[in-house]
Amino acid sequence: MIAATPRWVIAATAIFLVAVGLYMLVPLLVVIASSFSTSAFLVFPPPGLSLRWYGEILGSDAYLNAGWTSLKLAMTTVVLSLALGTPAAIALSRFRFPGRSVIGSVFLSPLILPSLIFAIGLLIVFSRYASGPSFAGLVIGHTVITMPYVIRTVSANLADIDPHLDEAARVMGARWWQRYLLVILPQCRTGMAAGAFFAFNISFDDAVVALFMRAPNVETLPMRIYSTLEFSPDPSVAAVSTVMIVMTMVLVVLLNRVFGLSRIT
Amino acid sequence: MHQLSVRSVIKRFGDVTVLEDFDLDVAKGEFIALLGPSGCGKSTLLRIMAGLESLDSGAIDIAGRGVTDLAPENRNIALMFQSYALLPHMSALENVRFPLRMRSKLSREEQREKAHKALELVKLDHLADRYPRQMSGGQQQRVALARSIVAEPDLLLLDEPLSNLDAKLREGMQVELKRLHESLGLTTIFVTHDQSEALGLADRVILMNRGRIEQQGTPEEIYRRPRTVFAADFLGGANIVELDVAKSSRSWRGRFADGTEIPVASAPGLEPGKHKFMLRKEAIAFNPDKSMTAIVGTIETQNYLGSQTRSAIRAGGVELVAVTDSEKTVTKQRETRIGWRPEELVPLQM
Amino acid sequence: MSGDARRMGREPAILLAPGLFFLLLAFFFPAIQLLIQSFLTVGAEAGRLTMEHYAKIVVDDFYAGVALRTFRLALVITVLCLVIGFPLAVVISRAGKLLRTTLIVLLILPLMTSVVIRTFGWLVILGPGGVLSWSLQQLGLIDRSISLMHTETGIVIAMVQVLLPFLVLTTLGSLGQIPVSLEEASRVMGAGFFRSIRHVTLPLSVPGLASGSLLVFALSISSFITPSLVGGVRLQVMAGSIYQQMTGSFDWGFGAALSVVLLIATLALIIPYMVVTSRAGGKA
Numbered sequence: 001m002i003a004a005t006p007r008w009v010i011a012a013t014a015i016f017l018v019a020v021g022l023y024m025l026v027p028l029l030v031v032i033a034s035s036f037s038t039s040a041f042l043v044f045p046p047p048g049l050s051l052r053w054y055g056e057i058l059g060s061d062a063y064l065n066a067g068w069t070s071l072k073l074a075m076t077t078v079v080l081s082l083a084l085g086t087p088a089a090i091a092l093s094r095f096r097f098p099g100r101s102v103i104g105s106v107f108l109s110p111l112i113l114p115s116l117i118f119a120i121g122l123l124i125v126f127s128r129y130a131s132g133p134s135f136a137g138l139v140i141g142h143t144v145i146t147m148p149y150v151i152r153t154v155s156a157n158l159a160d161i162d163p164h165l166d167e168a169a170r171v172m173g174a175r176w177w178q179r180y181l182l183v184i185l186p187q188c189r190t191g192m193a194a195g196a197f198f199a200f201n202i203s204f205d206d207a208v209v210a211l212f213m214r215a216p217n218v219e220t221l222p223m224r225i226y227s228t229l230e231f232s233p234d235p236s237v238a239a240v241s242t243v244m245i246v247m248t249m250v251l252v253v254l255l256n257r258v259f260g261l262s263r264i265t
Numbered sequence: 266m267h268q269l270s271v272r273s274v275i276k277r278f279g280d281v282t283v284l285e286d287f288d289l290d291v292a293k294g295e296f297i298a299l300l301g302p303s304g305c306g307k308s309t310l311l312r313i314m315a316g317l318e319s320l321d322s323g324a325i326d327i328a329g330r331g332v333t334d335l336a337p338e339n340r341n342i343a344l345m346f347q348s349y350a351l352l353p354h355m356s357a358l359e360n361v362r363f364p365l366r367m368r369s370k371l372s373r374e375e376q377r378e379k380a381h382k383a384l385e386l387v388k389l390d391h392l393a394d395r396y397p398r399q400m401s402g403g404q405q406q407r408v409a410l411a412r413s414i415v416a417e418p419d420l421l422l423l424d425e426p427l428s429n430l431d432a433k434l435r436e437g438m439q440v441e442l443k444r445l446h447e448s449l450g451l452t453t454i455f456v457t458h459d460q461s462e463a464l465g466l467a468d469r470v471i472l473m474n475r476g477r478i479e480q481q482g483t484p485e486e487i488y489r490r491p492r493t494v495f496a497a498d499f500l501g502g503a504n505i506v507e508l509d510v511a512k513s514s515r516s517w518r519g520r521f522a523d524g525t526e527i528p529v530a531s532a533p534g535l536e537p538g539k540h541k542f543m544l545r546k547e548a549i550a551f552n553p554d555k556s557m558t559a560i561v562g563t564i565e566t567q568n569y570l571g572s573q574t575r576s577a578i579r580a581g582g583v584e585l586v587a588v589t590d591s592e593k594t595v596t597k598q599r600e601t602r603i604g605w606r607p608e609e610l611v612p613l614q615m
Numbered sequence: 616m617s618g619d620a621r622r623m624g625r626e627p628a629i630l631l632a633p634g635l636f637f638l639l640l641a642f643f644f645p646a647i648q649l650l651i652q653s654f655l656t657v658g659a660e661a662g663r664l665t666m667e668h669y670a671k672i673v674v675d676d677f678y679a680g681v682a683l684r685t686f687r688l689a690l691v692i693t694v695l696c697l698v699i700g701f702p703l704a705v706v707i708s709r710a711g712k713l714l715r716t717t718l719i720v721l722l723i724l725p726l727m728t729s730v731v732i733r734t735f736g737w738l739v740i741l742g743p744g745g746v747l748s749w750s751l752q753q754l755g756l757i758d759r760s761i762s763l764m765h766t767e768t769g770i771v772i773a774m775v776q777v778l779l780p781f782l783v784l785t786t787l788g789s790l791g792q793i794p795v796s797l798e799e800a801s802r803v804m805g806a807g808f809f810r811s812i813r814h815v816t817l818p819l820s821v822p823g824l825a826s827g828s829l830l831v832f833a834l835s836i837s838s839f840i841t842p843s844l845v846g847g848v849r850l851q852v853m854a855g856s857i858y859q860q861m862t863g864s865f866d867w868g869f870g871a872a873l874s875v876v877l878l879i880a881t882l883a884l885i886i887p888y889m890v891v892t893s894r895a896g897g898k899a
Contacts, residue, residue: 006808009808013706016702016703016706017703017706017718020699020703020721021718021721023776024721024722024724024725024776024779024780025721025724025725026736026740026746027725027733027735027736027737027739027740027773027776028724028725028728028732028733028736029736030736030739030740030746031732031735031736031739034739042738042739042742043744044739044744044745044746044749045749083633084633084634084637085634087629087630087631087633087634088630088631088633088634088635090630091626091627091628091630091631092631094627095626095627095630097627103631103635105889106635106638107634107635107638109638109642110638110642112885112889113642113646113878113881114833114834114837114838114877114878114881115837116837116838116839116854116857116858116874116877117646117649117837117874117877117878117881118642118645118646120649120857120861120870120871120874121644121645121646121647121648121649122641122645123861124645124648124649124652124867124871125644125645125648128648140641141641143637143641144637144638144641144642147634147637147638176626201727204729205727205728205729205730205731205732206729207729207730207731207840208730208839208840211840211858211862212858212861212862214862222729222731225729225731225732225735226731226840226844229731229734229735229738229844230844233735233738237735238735238739241729241731241732241735244728244729244732245728245732248724248727248728248729249724251727252720252723252724252727256720261716261719261720261723
């Protein structure tokens with residue numbers, strides 16, 4: 001660090017960081033705080049502390065069903081986007097072939113298109129060519145928006161690894177399936193894990209695609225929270241949200257362990 | 266008055282002491298080399314002079330002004346980075362003008378003119394509008410050099426100025442640096458780990474070891490009269506021989522490991538007992554004349570280097586390396602007499 | 616030997632085929648369907664080609680107003696993200712390991728939390744009797760309860776928090792590529808702290824700032840959850856009306872047309888974004 005940075009610059013920086021930190025965190029903190037309220041209304045400050053809203057959500061079929069749906073949806077999405085994304089990432093980072101960069105951008109294009117627009121297209125397709133939105137439709141929608149993340153993390157992972165390992169395995173007599181099973185896939189492990197975390201997180205949290213692809217009897221947690229907020233928010237929403245925030249924290253910690261947060265930038 | 270004085274500077278990184286109570290005075294117009302192996306503290310010292318690194322205690326004065334607590338921008342110095350640190354979004358001319366823009370009150374036109382002159386000095390005025398990425402490494406270095414001298418700094422600091430150049434460019438740049446120093450008279454300090462660079466450029470060489478000055482002096486003093494084993498070894502890897510020294514009647518004699526005895530020139534502080542001496546590789550000659558100290562040795566291997574030949578010779582129970590003019594070298598002869606002028610055997614402190 | 620060589624060429628094709636096929640069906644096909652839908656009539660004479668939906672956007676004052684509000688809000692949000700995000704990114708790029716990690720977590724944790732939940736937090740803060748109102752009352756700055764719900768200010772406050780991480784993380788990528796020695800050099804050459812940021816750091820982070828703000832702008836015009844919940848029906852934005860057309864009034868043709876307009880606006884931004892990033896990438 002350069003010597004003699006003016007003292008007031010340091011002070012101003014500290015104030016700025018605290019202000020931005022509060023700005024980023026307070027929305028999450030008030031949700032967590034409200035979930036422990038005794039009041040049936042979202043008032044601040046809460047009149048007293050209780051766990052009654054956690055009891056409430058555990059006794060609510062609507063929330064439990066939504067939670068189960070979200071979990072199933074996220075898990076299926078993870079499996080599908082890993083299955084489709086990992087081979088593509090391997091091809092894009094391990095081989096040189098004509099059109100490689102174009103195909104690369106094709107794979108990343110769902111990142112660029114706002115998910116809103118994609119969701120509308122999907123809704124139109126499912127209404128016209130299938131019997132309307134369904135759980136499968138949600139899985140497909142989420143796989144489209146999560147697959148680019150898998151491709152990114154796996155490619156980043158492969159970029160760090162000696163490309164000659166593959167050739168070495170070949171020289172040592174490995175057949176193609178042995179190369180994939182024993183050399184290439186084990187190298188992709190951390191990238192796949194990180195991609196899986198992203199995919200899970202995005203699918204579990206998504207409201208945009210879910211709201212457009214709303215099907216009868218299929219309701220995810222974010223959908224449920226959104227409709228509650230539109231009409232009659234009470235602290236049970238805060239309790240569900242708190243559970244989801246805690247899940248996100250766990251995912252962030254895991255992601256940092258596996259992949260390193262600095263590499264997300 | 267000194268142009269730079271470094272007084273009792275101490276710098277630690279955690280538990281590691283990088284500079285230990287360091288003192289240095291530099292006169293106006295001097296050309297100083299800070300020489301030493303990596304980790305000796307020379308780069309840290311340079312960064313402390315520039316104000317890029319803080320110090321734990323001590324003081325720095327530049328041009329008679331206490332700058333210890335001044336930020337780099339308030340010191341009126343120049344530093345040429347090892348990586349050159351040219352601003353990629355500015356042309357060569359804009360890069361050279363930058364210090365003037367920051368420091369001088371000249372008009373834009375005057376600044377441009379001055380920057381142009383600086384580029385002329387390094388013979389790059391024809392590339393003034395090029396961007397750094399459009400230039401070769403050697404050209405980039407010249408821009409960096411022009412940028413360092415343009416604002417007439419009180420102190421010019423160069424960090425490993427020649428290390429990023431290939432051997433041929435390096436030679437040309439040495440000539441250039443020397444010429445610029447002679448014409449501009451800027452007080453200049455440069456850091457290097459290459460002894461030939463230090464000897465070839467500087468008026469005074471400061472040899473550093475573990476955060477201290479090991480020895481300082483003119484290039485010739487440093488080269489010919491190293492005081493310690495470290496100095497002798499760092500400056501060109503001389504032969505270091507250990508002799509058992511004794512005084513017999515008036516003169517000193519030294520005994521090799523195998524018992525061979527030779528006369529040793531008297532020196533202040535020389536005492537009986539085991540003692541290390543330096544013998545430069547070029548000081549050893551074949552077929553010694555009468556004025557030389559002579560012993561018998563066995564040639565073990567020889568490498569032909571062109572105008573010179575390097576021979577490994579077993580003599581006095583130790584291995585000596587000699588570098589001699591090729592035409593004066595004895596070849597294909599196992600046993601031979603070698604010798605050196607008595608003053609070439611330099612006693613070293615431990 | 617030749618069989619092996621042939622397999623070398625086939626291998627990437629085999630690896631890519633499933634993913635490409637999936638994207639074609641599940642991503643590009645819906646996008647095209649959306650485009651087609653926007654030119655089709657609905658209702659009794661469904662299926663004929665028409666321009667009526669696009670005409671409605673232009674003619675109907677209400678939707679022109681919605682479009683205007685959408686872009687105005689996005690502009691304000693982007694500028695605020697830049698003003699807060701650039702200094703924040705500079706601080707993060709120079710901070711020590713601990714502070715750096717803390718700040719990145721501070722950005723990533725909200726980023727990875729569902730938008731629905733973050734917006735919920737803002738409802739609790741901005742609403743009548745909410746955290747903001749209560750805090751200001753405690754400080755004695757106001758004497759009556761206030762609410763920023765159903766105001767554009769409220770939308771901006773909430774949206775900047777949602778989108779700020781994108782700008783900071785993108786800019787951080789650019790800043791990371793600036794060698795430390797450049798700033799040191801400018802300090803040694805006499806540029807003070809702020810001049811060194813203005814002449815060295817800022818110009819060199821332009822690619823990151825440009826791509827970050829384009830991204831923020833594009834995300835901002837297409838988001839509907841935060842604006843709908845904070846702004847309510849009165850302060851509709853384009854994405855909100857699309858949601859309403861598609862799921863409430865079922866005027867799909869018009870909804871699709873609105874989406875196509877949004878898509879065109881987004882692409883007009885994204886294409887320069889890709890040019891900027893690929894150029895920056897090519898230089899590195």
